[in-house]
Amino acid sequence: MQRREFLKGTAVLSLAAALPGAASAEVVFAPRPGAWRAVDLVTKITIEKPDGKMQAWIPLPSVTASEWIRNGETTWTGNIASATRVRDPKYGAEMLHVTWKEREAAPVLEVTSRIEVRDRAVDLSKPGKVAPLSNAERELNLEGTALIPVDGIVKQTSDKIVAAANARSDIEKARAIYDWVVENTVRVAATRGCGVGDVAAMLKTGNLGGKCADLNALFVGLARAAGVPARDVYGIRVIPSRFGYKSLGAGSANVTRAQHCRAEVFLEGFGWVPADPADVRKVMLEEPPTNLAISDPKVIAARKTLFGAWEGNWVAYNTAHDVALPGSTHPRLGFLMYPQAERASLLLDCNDPDNFKYALTAKEVKPG
Amino acid sequence: MLKIWSGPERGPFSLDDLHGNRRDLRAFAGKVVLVHFFATWCEPCVSEMASLQRLATMVREKPFAILAVDVAEVDLRVRAFFERQPVDFTVVLDRDRAVSKSWDVAALPTTFVLGTDLAPKFFIEGDLDWSRPDVLAAIESLYPAANRPQGQTISSK
Numbered sequence: 299m300q301r302r303e304f305l306k307g308t309a310v311l312s313l314a315a316a317l318p319g320a321a322s323a324e325v326v327f328a329p330r331p332g333a334w335r336a337v338d339l340v341t342k343i344t345i346e347k348p349d350g351k352m353q354a355w356i357p358l359p360s361v362t363a364s365e366w367i368r369n370g371e372t373t374w375t376g377n378i379a380s381a382t383r384v385r386d387p388k389y390g391a392e393m394l395h396v397t398w399k400e401r402e403a404a405p406v407l408e409v410t411s412r413i414e415v416r417d418r419a420v421d422l423s424k425p426g427k428v429a430p431l432s433n434a435e436r437e438l439n440l441e442g443t444a445l446i447p448v449d450g451i452v453k454q455t456s457d458k459i460v461a462a463a464n465a466r467s468d469i470e471k472a473r474a475i476y477d478w479v480v481e482n483t484v485r486v487a488a489t490r491g492c493g494v495g496d497v498a499a500m501l502k503t504g505n506l507g508g509k510c511a512d513l514n515a516l517f518v519g520l521a522r523a524a525g526v527p528a529r530d531v532y533g534i535r536v537i538p539s540r541f542g543y544k545s546l547g548a549g550s551a552n553v554t555r556a557q558h559c560r561a562e563v564f565l566e567g568f569g570w571v572p573a574d575p576a577d578v579r580k581v582m583l584e585e586p587p588t589n590l591a592i593s594d595p596k597v598i599a600a601r602k603t604l605f606g607a608w609e610g611n612w613v614a615y616n617t618a619h620d621v622a623l624p625g626s627t628h629p630r631l632g633f634l635m636y637p638q639a640e641r642a643s644l645l646l647d648c649n650d651p652d653n654f655k656y657a658l659t660a661k662e663v664k665p666g
Numbered sequence: 667m668l669k670i671w672s673g674p675e676r677g678p679f680s681l682d683d684l685h686g687n688r689r690d691l692r693a694f695a696g697k698v699v700l701v702h703f704f705a706t707w708c709e710p711c712v713s714e715m716a717s718l719q720r721l722a723t724m725v726r727e728k729p730f731a732i733l734a735v736d737v738a739e740v741d742l743r744v745r746a747f748f749e750r751q752p753v754d755f756t757v758v759l760d761r762d763r764a765v766s767k768s769w770d771v772a773a774l775p776t777t778f779v780l781g782t783d784l785a786p787k788f789f790i791e792g793d794l795d796w797s798r799p800d801v802l803a804a805i806e807s808l809y810p811a812a813n814r815p816q817g818q819t820i821s822s823k
Contacts, residue, residue, distance in 0.1 A: 444763075490707045494738070502772035503791075628740075629762030647743040 325599035327541045329417035329609040331366065336414045336665040337536045339553075339613060341637055343376075343656045345398070345405040350642035352398040355623050356409045357634045358383070360392035361531060361614040363570070370412030377406055384624050388438070391616030391634055395624055413536075414665050418572050419607035422469065425567025431527060439527035439564065443619035445494070445632045446519040451501045456523035468526045472563040472573070475520045476605045479575040481592070482506055483513045485583040491649040492557055495530075495632050511633065513576035514561040527564035529617045532635040534558060536660035537611035543600070545584035546577055547611050553660045554651050557635045560608060562617075574604040613660075668779065668794070668804050671786040676701075676778065679765045681735065681758035684745050689733070689758050691784060697729045698808045699780040700796075703766050705737050706747040708774045710793040715751060721796035721805075722754045729782065729813055730805065733758060737766045737774060781808045 341356050359369045374381060378396045385392050398405040431439070442448040456475065459465075463474030486507035493512035497519040500506055506516070514530055521528035535556040539547035548556050560577075562570045581600040582590045590597050621634040628645045631638070636648035637656045646654045680690040691699070702718060704711035715734075722732055732755035736744045741759060748757060760766050769778070772791070779788035787808055794801060806815055 488709070499772045505773065641742075644742050645740040647740050650743070 325595045327543065327596075327599040327603045328419075329541075329603065329607045330419050331417055334368070334414045334416045334665045335537060335610060336370075336412065336663045337613065338661045338663055339411045339413060339534070339536060340659045340661070341407075341409045341656065342658075343405075343407045343637055343639060343654070345639060345641055345646075346653060346655055348398070348402055348405050348641065350400060352400070352402065352405050352639070352641050353625055354396050354407060354637065354639035355384075355626075355634070356394040356396075356407070356637050357532070357615040358392040358394055358409075359411055359413050359533075359613055360385070360390060360616050361533075362390070363614075366416055366418045366610060367614055368414040370414065372409065372411040374407060374409045376408055377402060377404070382624075386616070386618050386621055386634075389616060389618035389621075391618035391621060393623075393634060397625070412663070413613045415536075415610040415613060417607070417610040420568050420571050422565075422568060422571070422606050428567055428569040430566065431564055436527055436564075439529050440522050440525065442519075442522070443632075444630070446497045446515050446522070446619065448519060448523040451498055452519045453523040455501050456520040459520065460524050468563075469565050469568075471524045472521055472526050472528070472565065472571070473605060475517060475524065475526075476573055476575050479513060479517045479520070480578045480601055483508070483516065483575070483579055485509060485513070485576070485579040487583065492559060492635065510559045510574075510576040510580075511635070513579060514559055514574065517561050517573065517575050521563050529562055530559050530619070530633065531562055531614045531617050532557075532559045532633050533612050533614040534635070534658065534660075535612045537662055539609055539611055541609065543581065543585060543596070545580050546600070546609065548660060551659050551661060553658045554656065556658070556660075558612060559633070559635060560612070560614075571606055572604075572608040573606075574608055577604055668788040668790050668801060671778065671789045673770075673786070673789075676769050676780075676786055678784070679768070681760055681765060683756055683758050684741070684748060689756055691733065694731050694733065694780075695784055696782050696810075697731045698782060698805060699784065700730075700732045700777060700805075701769075701780060702732060702734045702775060702777045703737055703760075703769070703771045704734060704775045705739055706744060707739070711775045712751075714775055714793040714796075715753065717794070717796045718755070719753045721802075724797060724802065725805070726754075728806075729809060731755065735760050735765060737771070738763045779805060779808065782810060 343354050345352050379399045381396045384395045396407055459474050459478045460471050465471040465474040483506040489509045492510045493508040495511040495515035497516050518528040518530050535548045535558050560574045565571050578601045582597050585596050620630045622630050638648055639646045678691045683689050734757045737760050775793055776791045778786045781787045
């Protein structure tokens with residue numbers, strides 16, 4: 299079964315490669331749950347200019363969703379003094395917390411996680427029997443966070459979007475919000491990292507530019523404000539897209555700057571449904587020849603697909619917000635998608651991997 | 667353009683500066699204080715910093731202070747930024763956004779000009795050339811009478 303499904307995926311790639319002219323007329327972007335792909339994701343940290351107390355926190359793949367991600371073994375090596383696998387009590391986000399001796403001359407750590415992933419696609423025309431969210435899960439995925447309030451301007455904007463679309467059911471509301479984010483935001487290449495995700499500030503200023511942590515956080519906040527459970531899923535692209543989208547996959551085995559957060563909404567009859575309006579705007583900005591119109595076939599295909607499906611070329615870390623780093627006095631982080639480290643008790647700049655230093659590599663391996 | 671502030675009072679705050687020393691806004695009472703919210707990733711903020719330094723130099727002898735509040739960045743990044751681009755005024759760190767949230771700062775840069783009683787008098791969301799004569803005149807209008815240039819009045823237009 300897995301062999302046949304793998305061949306199906308390969309056939310799509312071959313067709314696209316053989317008919318580049320046809321690709322623009324009829325873009326194929328059709329992730330389907332099928333063959334699993336496995337990767338070894340390696341995070342290597344070297345603390346530059348070691349000084350005083352030094353510690354680091356490495357996000358570990360910890361989303362539990364056996365239909366599309368299987369988290370395998372995590373191992374680590376380095377000249378560390380201690381290593382503790384820590385679980386965020388609220389969201390279940392896991393991280394490896396390591397410390398070094400104060401006089402360690404060249405602190406180094408290498409963490410390797412094996413993950414298996416596959417495509418997701420939900421047929422939104424056919425609701426089925428899906429267990430409802432527990433009250434606790436529902437509450438967790440409807441509440442505001444430090445950067446994603448669900449009242450005030452977020453609620454007002456959400457209400458306007460829902461009313462303008464005359465959306466009544468959760469699926470109609472989520473779809474209307476997805477379309478609104480696609481049509482009203484913009485990806486800004488100059489944004490540091492994946493953005494901050496300060497949703498209220500975005501709406502107050504009318505500056506709806508940013509990257510995935512901004513645009514998908516906006517989707518999540520607006521959905522939650524409409525009463526639809528939603529969550530950001532923070533992760534990293536690890537494999538090129540097999541559908542030919544250069545902007546939607548890892549460009550090489552070096553994935554140091556390939557962090558990407560996606561989103562999900564919980565819809566009755568369907569369960570957790572993937573959504574990624576930020577990647578629609580990424581296709582518009584970056585997909586060759588770049589600056590594509592919203593009417594471009596590649597954008598249309600991405601927009602149609604990325605509400606209900608996503609490609610399994612990306613690994614999820616967690617769905618956590620307002621994350622405390624154990625052993626640090628630094629304020630909680632808006633999200634945990636990058637390696638974090640402290641030198642002399644001061645947090646290093648996680649958006650500056652060259653000076654931090656850290657590097658991530660992803661190598662595809664045989665599943666199982 | 668500087669706007670006359672008509673909103674509510676803004677509360678005092680106390681934050682660490684780049685050297686880890688606690689700095690309290692209330693210690694600046696009696697001076698006109700420019701509270702400037704910024705981040706080093708914000709392009710307009712970076713160019714505006716030079717303009718603030720020009721202002722600091724121009725009004726060095728006046729009862730005036732600039733308090734630049736970095737919003738939610740790691741200390742090391744902010745320190746590195748000011749090592750490359752030193753300034754004469756105080757820079758403090760709003761690490762958890764508590765002050766920028768309580769001052770209802772939605773965009774960066776945002777600047778409040780406080781009177782000597784530390785109440786906001788002017789406000790601007792966006793960058794500004796702080797060495798412009800009309801901007802200087804607005805600031806000077808807030809000085810105690812003895813420090814104010816002759817004939818200077820505040821205008822609400």
